[in-house]
Amino acid sequence: MPLRLGAVLLATVLATPSWAADWSACPGWDQAAADESSYGYWAFASPYTYHWSDENAKDHRSVVALSISRQLPNQRFCGASLFRNSFGQPSAYAFTGWLWPQPLKAYPEVYATVSAGIIYGYVGEFKDKVPLNFGGFSPVVIPTVGYRLTPQLAVEVQVLGTAAVMFGTSWRF
Template sequence: MKLIPRAFFKPAAAVVLGLVMGAQAHAGNWDLCPGYDQPASAEPDAPRYEAFFSPYTHHWTPDDEHEQVYAVSVSRLLPNNRYCGFSLFNNSFGQPSAYAFVGKSWPGLWKTYPKVYASVSAGIIYGYVGQYKNKVPLNVGGFSPVIVPAIGYRLSPKATLEMQLLGTAAVMFGTTWRF
């Protein structure tokens, strides 16, 4: 079994190319992850990255065409609880897909539950093509803008359990590990 199936390379390259071209046109530079040169924390051993893995997604309205969604991502942790990253996943219809994003988290959401946090990421996905192109809004050539809110529970300084809301279609459950 290959770690990353060959089918993921085309959507991954398409997302990266689209973001690079968009960032260059919009900002006039190649800085896709502002603050990437600054550590997220002044502590020398503080985690700089976060990996996410989701083994399960629940669709609100099951469909015979739906397949189980698996996702992996890596995020760069930035100052002020910001992050940017890249995810590879198979979408609900089994198509290899990718998501490039930036985001922000709010740790200690409630004083009575300091380990609960909220976050939101926004970016662009690629992968809903062919007969499934209308399954996501604003899809142009397989590219579609996305906003993903999440809520999580910090198990330790390095590990969390997280639930991500995938629009009106589904909720994704996963875990993160900081390193």
């Protein structure tokens, strides 16, 4: 079931703009940034997550995450992610968020984002590993700091609550 849910979320993000304009969770989808210096989509991949605590170290598995986001007007975005959580469970995250393209004027390569949404996947014996978990669904807020290597390629660090940080690469297209 989690993989099907994730596939539906990812398909929704990749949907054609005329269909997606009706998706209320992602208003303005069909009005993606008009100027040529903007990119319509971001793909993110993470091969590594570092956990702050060794409390559950025996249960932790390698976290692999893939996501796609759509840039919206007014420095907003929305998207979906499929990942294997740190307990080896297939999981998904549907989100919307905000981008600060240059929060530090002295370092124009640095950017920040924050996303908020619903995560699904912490079930069974691991249901208490995320707060406010109802039937495997839990609200999530994820702040990110990124560094642009080129206009299309960036490296990112995402803070996963009090549990971990995720390292990855983002590609804009």
